[in-house]
Structure formats: structure tokens, C-alpha cells
């Protein structure tokens with residue numbers, strides 16, 4: 001049996017490149033969702049009324065729609081590539097030594113998280129002082145960091161992955177979902193659903209302890225540091241934003257033929273996939289303390 005599972009895994013991995021990190025895709029354990037629960041029709045009517053009546057409410061809505069619109073120009077295939085597989089680590093710091101060329105001066109110029117990022121080049125960091133882009137030929141990073149002359153690691157790729165996800169991709173999922181709620185235009189929901197599908201593909205395989213700089217540091221101390229994409233505290237925001245976005249765009253998936261063609265599943269299968277691999281995996285991770293906010 002174990003052998004058969006291994007064969008199946010190999011076939012699965014080789015026939016679907018996007019699924020390589022989720023050879024254990026989950027199936028729903030609960031009946032699928034039946035209605036939108038967070039932004040109900042009543043709440044949307046209140047929002048509509050406020051937007052018509054108050055300039056400040058309209059400004060908030062316009063900003064959300066404008067931010068979402070920035071993502072409409074992205075091809076679906078390129079959006080899928082923005083959420084990295086679990087084996088690409090995460091790190092909220094490159095290290096403690098600053099830039100390999102400029103040293104710790106980078107913190108004086110750029111603060112605690114000083115590196116410049118470019119979502120079009122999502123696994124690179126740029127020093128705001130020397131303009132060096134890392135990793136480069138002299139500072140190769142296979143994923144878990146380049147080892148500097150003093151044996152300290154520089155986690156360029158993991159830092160870029162972490163902050164591009166937390167500050168750019170994750171907010172985009174929700175800008176798009178909220179723009180759909182505010183406009184009723186399914187083009188926003190589609191882009192959000194593409195990212196949600198991709199998040200569901202990687203979510204069960206995410207294990208912060210074994211896939212992060214901080215996990216590695218804690219392991220050396222004989223301790224653990226749990227989480228999923230991000231650490232267990234910040235992950236609360238990840239699951240919250242993704243679950244809210246799914247609730248918002250849920251009603252478009254059965255009509256979204258482009259999405260169904262993109263991932264090779266029916267609308268119902270896509271909903272089941274996201275609910276099992278993102279929502280059910282997420283709530284189990286809460287009970288397993290892999291997602292656990294600060295107390296108070």
C-alpha cells in the first residue's frame with residue numbers, strides 16, 4: 001500500500017507542476033458552504049448607502065477598487081507563480097549583519113526591514129544604499145540562505161518571499177475580493193479566486209518551523225517556532241484575510257469558466273478544494289497551535 005501511495009505521488013507530482021508541493025491534497029470533511037456569511041446582502045446594502053451618502057465612505061471604497069484594479073493586468077498564470085511552494089523558505093529578517101557590501105548601515109537608512117522589493121522579481125532583494133540585488137553570482141542563495149565569511153547566513157530569498165507575500169500578494173487577494181463586493185464586477189472576483197486557489201494548493205504543505213529562518217534558529221536551541229506561511233502570530237492575519245476573501249468571491253466560482261479551465265476543475269470541485277485545503281486545514285492549524293495570536 002505504501003508503495004502504491006508512493007507511485008501515485010510520483011504520478012501526481014510529474015503531471016501537475018503546480019501541485020508538486022501538495023501531494024497530499026485534502027478532501028472536504030464537512031458539507032460545502034451554502035451562503036456568504038461575512039458581508040451579507042444586508043451589510044452590503046448598508047455599505048452602498050454609506051458610499052452614496054458620505055464622501056469619506058466613498059473615498060475608502062474608491063481606494064479599495066483602485067488598489068484592486070492594479071492587479072487586473074496580471075495574467076492568471078503569472079498570479080499563480082506569486083505564491084511560492086512550501087519549500088521556498090520565509091524569513092522576516094535577512095539576518096543580523098545587514099548588507100553583504102554595506103553592513104549594518106542599511107538599518108540606519110531603511111529601518112528594521114530595509115530591503116527594497118519588486119513583485120515582478122519576487123525572490124530578490126535590493127539594498128537601498130549600494131543598489132546591490134541579492135542573491136547574485138557572488139552571494140548565491142539556494143533557498144535557505146547564503147553563508148557569509150563569518151559563517152552567518154543571509155536569507156535573501158526567504159526575506160523576499162516573506163515580505164512580498166505579506167505586504168503585496170496577501171493584501172491583493174482581499175483588495176480584489178472587496179472590489180468585487182463593492183462593484184459586483186466578477187473580473188475582480190476571478191483574480192482573487194485564482195490566488196485563493198493557489199493558496200489552497202500550498203497551504204497543507206506549509207510548516208513554518210521547518211521552512212523558515214526563525215524555525216532553524218529555534219531548532220538549534222532545541223525549541224520550535226510554529227506557523228504556516230508566516231509565524232503563528234502573523235499567520236492569524238493570513239488565514240483571516242484569505243477566509244474573508246473566499247467568503248466574498250465564493251458565489252462567483254460556479255460561473256467562472258476561465259478559472260475552471262485554468263485549474264481543470266468544475267466550480268464545485270474548486271470550492272471543495274479551497275474549503276478543504278485552505279479553510280479546513282486552517283482551522284485544524286488553529287487547534288494545533290500553528291496559528292495562534294498574541295494573547296490580549
Ligand SMILES: [Zn+2]
Pocket residue numbers: 099100101102103106127128129130131132
Ligand atoms: Zn548594500
